[in-house]
Amino acid sequence: MSVTKAFPEGQVFSADCPSRRLLGEITSKWGVLVLIALADGPLRWSGLLRRIGGVSEKMLARTLRSFEAEGLVLRDARPVVPPHVEYSLTDAGREVTDRLVPLVVWAEEYAVRAHTAERD
Amino acid sequence: MSVTKAFPEGQVFSADCPSRRLLGEITSKWGVLVLIALADGPLRWSGLLRRIGGVSEKMLARTLRSFEAEGLVLRDARPVVPPHVEYSLTDAGREVTDRLVPLVVWAEEYAVRAHTAERD
DNA sequence: CTGCATCCCGCAGGATACTG
């Protein structure tokens, strides 16, 4: 069988494939930003909020919860007062960012390229 | 300056950075599927429609138009009857899929992993 | 400091019908 295909797997193309949901969460508007923010190292709630320009608390919370459930992000809450909560990537989470960061870096560079040369 | 950062660039984190829009289109629900579908080679309109389970004509059209405008996808319409229109990746488009395919492959595998072992 | 609850809105996105 052909091994020349660039994308041999075909599961995602099925509408009911579970990978669709997972992929949707990872590539969601705030999902990619949360993941690459954590790629630099653990961050606290307030740190994430400050780092990611434009996130609302609501969306940050929702995104973090879904990643926790998915096993991509770890939540470490120290029982102190005032509360101290730190978020970090799990091993699986790091596998994602390893693949995600190059994409985002490319997008930044291409956006600059287009902005500079007007792509004409 | 520190070169130890996993993600040294910080543009995307600004709410008004142009890369946000570009990234949003690429990682949109149908955007990633269209791109990786074309990673295997050029496809016709009907081919894309069949390959990508669940796309409506409307969303396929919108996605292709935006990628055309962005310079990621090339539209080749032969003036014959019945019409024959072929879509393919530009060089920039291939740069995207080079980075996108590994992510999708990972998601498929992880989804299977989670489904099999219930991740507990 | 770290959130959750509520209200509200726009737009992504689906279904259907029509056209060159």
Added chain:
DNA sequence: CAGTATCCTGCGGGATGCAG
């Protein structure tokens, strides 16, 4: 075959206020 037009819905996502 390769689309466009229209209508309609759900939910992504913002703003604000409150709580442990």
